[in-house]
Amino acid sequence: MKYQLAAVSTPASDTQQSLCLFFPNARYLFGIPEATTRMCIQRKQTLKKLRGAFLSQATDGGLAGLTMSFADSSGSGTLNVAGPEGTLHRVAGMRYYNKRDQLKVNVLESLIGDRCEDALYSDEFVNVYGVTTHPIKSNESYSSSSPSPSRSQSPSHSKRNNMSYEESVEYKRKIVDEIFPGLLPSNGLDGSSEISTPKNGGDAVEDIPSRNDAKLSRRLARLPAPRHPRSDAAASYIVMGKPMRGKFNNEVAVQLQVPGPLRSKLTRKETVTFQLSDGSERTVTPEQVVAPDTPPTVFFIVNIPNKKHITTLVQSSAWERHRQTDKPHILVHNVGWGVLDSEEYVQWIKSWGPDTHHLVSSPEYTANNVSLPSSFLSLKRANVLSDAFKAPLYSLDAPRSLPETLTSQVKIEVLDKHHKAELNPPEAPSVQPTLMSGLPPGFDIRRETTEDELLKQGLSEKSWDNYSKACEAVKEEVCKLTPPERQAGDDVVVTTLGTGSALPSKYRNVSATLLQTPHGNILLDAGEGTWGQLARMFGERSRNTPPRDGDGDDREDAWDVLKNTKAIYLSHVHADHHIGLAKLLQLRSKAVGQENPVTIICNHLIRTYLLEQNELEYLGIGRKVKFVDVEALLYNQDVAVEKAGYRKLQADEAALNLAALRQSLNLKDVKTALVKHRCKCHAGIIESNEGWKVVYSGDTMPCENLVESGKDATLLIHEATMEDGLEETAEAKGHSTIGQAIQIGKEMNAKKVLLTHFSQRYSKLAQSSESQNGTMVIAHAFDLLSLRVGDLWKMSHYNSPLSFLLAQEVAGEETEDVIEEEPVEKQEKRSKKSRKAQNKEKRKPNSLFDTVHESNASDQQQSKKAKV
Ligand SMILES: [Zn+2]
Incomplete structure (x- = not known):
């Protein structure tokens, strides 16, 4: 049986390393960074056959999104989630927002101090051994029997739940079983027809638990602390294919x-x-x-986030079994800054001898090339129309090249996102075309690619001509118009970082909108991959990707924008709105001092999620992160439900932290309004002393409360999940149609409405019967759209060429299967059988994701799939 190892993603501003091991009937992912799901969509990789997700660290940012996509792809099934110590804590931490009744999740932890003698995971195809490393300072000694992560357990943690370590493990396992019980479909016949609606997140948990409701109190209470809080443990993996029996002659x-x-x-x-x-x-x-057995092919995936992990890695006894026999065919090094400068590590690499192929992934040695070409090309073309559309920034030059001391002595190269290796029989890894959804296989942006080639990629000459002519005409028309009179708030820059709902797609990431005011930035919601979108928008100097146009060193890159973000508003605890927050805070806490805190305005469930995540990695909570509870800011205070003790405490804290925030952002006030969604969701109303008022709806159906609280808004940012005509579906899911969103704007007397949070079923521009009438400005959001509020009026003029462009792009995708079936991978000498199997796979539509995006899935099914 043939099987292969292939790259899914390599380190870049918006993602990190992920690899996939492919068997005809099973898939295993190693490394689940943010954007893993999106990368799989772009690369036409189905998740249906996924058996194992092997985390580099317990905090890998793509895990929640992956489990949701996996659950939605297969309806039922079991996913094994393996990772270092802390993984169980992480998965149990998903209980507010990721319940999937038909999914079963097995958590496999590789503990600090484990001797790694037994396989962490084993099935008929592979044995996987985990090697857990953790940082130690140079003067600490390492003993595999006595775990000694540098931070000790804080006494308050053990007091909190009064549980022993073993009890806490059992408790968390119970929670995981409650989130992912693996229930059979109730009719027992057809998995697709009876997918239970996930009772996610905040629905039930707002109630005070009764004393006997053990499940509910488990959901509400904070998790017991991990055994080694913030251990920064990482897991490396030894993967062995099963030996293949020789054939009987x-x-x-x-x-x-x-x-x-x-x-x-x-x-x-x-x-x-x-x-x-x-x-x-x-x-x-x-x-x-009987012919001799084929020995197992062995490969290692080594995850070393920083130099402090090197000692525990090289001293692990797990490697010794592979010195004489079962030597690694491939060794993938997923390493942080500076790791390859360590002589100890270089010697370890060399110790594997001349036959092992080494592949290196690192922000230091990997060029920050475009990860998601479909969205890149779309934005690049939209940019011809207006510079409000920003193509993601990238670089073809890595900060450094591999040191010659290594390249001259071992077979080593930088992992390319198109790297693949056959493992039975083992072949050398090579760069081969990868299937790309909507693009020619193996498409990549290379030095020799011209601007013109990029713009026309996947479009016919005629379509491009028509589009560019339309662009010229519109630009001329806009130029002749007299801009409206200046108003307060015109200079606030609004950047829509993610404009899709539920699951990300090739073109739209999940929710996040940035407001840049003269006094600092405010972020509205932060779905998975928000940091990546910021980094592609503003650049990262450390990755050789400087800020876009303009001049001088004072241009802000993504790190400056993040440091200058003073408030983050979270509307509700649904994954597409909040799970990118931990990554942002983790990065920000490294970049700022405590004199520059960020204020998180959120409900207590999101706060609990952050506090629990803060026990796995430092997010800055305490000195660098302040909280304001959304319920303390309700515009109609008297409606608030009084909760004894809790309310008073939150109100005092909110008053204190809000006062500081108002001062630093020159705000008159921040208020919230309870809106109508499937869980508690709060709209945010931000008023400046300079006379502008921005209202953010969060997820909601048309809501009187929102109209009232947002009266006379300068800008209403409103969700518009569904097209007009789907009012019933919208209501069933707790969302609005485009027409409803516009109507709310009118009732509110808003000056401008920015529509966002479009269902991923609309690859094209979503349609509405509401047109521009009256004086209210209406604009459709796109990912990485960025412009001054004062320029939003221009957007309506762009609709016609954009609609044309997006329709052409989508049409290009519809024919993509034809392109794929051409023998593009001639160089792979596959057996007839495996080619047949592969073609069968290719012919399937875009697998799980099509069921989510494409409009032909029945609305009812849609409503059952993703809770958004
Ligand atoms: Zn929602």
Whole structure:
């Protein structure tokens, strides 16, 4: 049986390393960074056959999104989630927002101090061993029997739940089983027809638990602390394919006259003796009739986030079994800054001898090339129309090249996102075309690619001509118009970082909108991958990707924008709105001092999620992160439900932190309004002392409360999940149609409405019967759209060329299967059988994701799929 290892993503501003091990009937992912789901969509990789997700660290940012996509792809099934110590804590931490009744999740933890003798995961195809490393300072000694992560457990943690370590493990396992119970579909026949609606997040948990409701109190209470809080543990993996049995040679067996019943003994490697017809005896050994077994192919995936992990890695006894036999064919090094400068590590690499192929992934040695070309090309073309559309920034030059001391002595190269390696029989890894959804296989942006080639990629000459002519006409038209009179708030820059709902797609990431005011930035929601979108928008100097146009060193890159973000508003605890927050805070806490805190305005569930995540990695909570509870800011205070003790405490804290925030952002006030969604969701109303007022709806159906609280808004940012005509579906899911969103804007007397949070079923521009009428400005959001509020009026003029462009792009995708079936991978000498299997796979539509995006899935099913 053939199987191969292939790259899914390499380190870049918006993602990190992920690899996939492919068997005809099973897939295993190693490394689940943010944007893993999006990368899989772009690369046409189905998640249906996924058996294992192996985390580099417990905090890998793509895990929640991956489990949701996996659950939605297969309806039922089991996913094994393996990772270092802390992984169980992480998965249990998903209980507010990631409940999937038909999914079963097995958490496999590789503990600090484990001797790694037993396989962490094993099935009929592979054995995977985990090697957990953790940082130690140079003067600490490492002993595999006595775990000694640098931080000790804080006493308050053990007091909190009064549980022993073993009890806390059992408790968290119970929670994981409650989130992912693996229930069978209730009719037991057809998995697709009876997908239970996930009762996510905040629905039930707002109630005070009764004393006997153990489940509910488990959901509400904070998790017991991990055994080694913030251990920064990482897991490396030793992966061994199962040895393949040699073939039985029937012809030889017949020649030797082996009687039928004895043949199975030979296949079991037993020697047999039998009588021939002439009465003589014959002995046949297995070697005579059975070909030798193929030894297992072994590869290592080594995850070393920083230099402090090196000692525990090289001193692990797990490697010793692979020194003489079962040597690694491939060794992938997923390493942080400076790791390859360590002499200790370089010696370890060299110790594997000349036959092992080494592949290196690192922000230091990997160029920050475009990860998601479909969205890149779309934005690049939109940019011809207006510079409000920003193509993601990238670089073809890595900060450094691999050191010669290594390249001259071992087979080593930088992992390319198109790297693949056949493992049975093992072949050297090579760069081969990868299937790309909507693009030619193997498409990549290379030095020789011209601007013109990029713009026309996947479009016909005629479509491009028509589009560019339309752009010229519109630009001229806009130029002639007199801009409206200046108003307060015109200079606030609004950047829509993610404009899709539920699951990300090739073109739209999940929710996040940035407001840049003269006094600092405010972020509205932060779905998975928000940091990546920021970094592609503003650049990262450390990755050789400086800020876009303009001049001088004072241009802000993504790190400056993040440091200058003073408030983050979270509307509700749904994954597409909040799970990118931890990554942002983790990065920000490294970049700022405590004199520059960020204020998180959120409900108590999101706060609990952050506090629990803060026990795995430092997010800055305490000095660098302040909280304001959304319920303390309700515009109609008297409606608030009083919760004894809790309210008073939150109100005092909110008053204190809000006062500081108002001062630093020059705000008059921040208020919230309860809106109508499937869980508690709060709209945010931000008013400046300079006379502007921005209202952010969060997820909601048309809501009177929002109209009232947002009266006379300068800008209403409103969700518009569904097209007009789907009011019923919108209501069933707790969302609005485009027309409803516009209507709310009118009732509110808003000056401008920015529509966002479009269902991913609309690859094209979503349609609405509402047109521009009256004086209210209406604009559709796109990912990485960025412009001054004062310029939003221009957007309506762009609709016609954009609609044309997006329709062409989508049409290009519809024919993509034809392109794929051409023999593009001639160089792969596959057996007829495996090619057949592969083609079968290719012909399937875009697998799980199509069921989510494409409009032909029935609305009812849609409503059952993703809770958004
Ligand atoms: Zn929602």
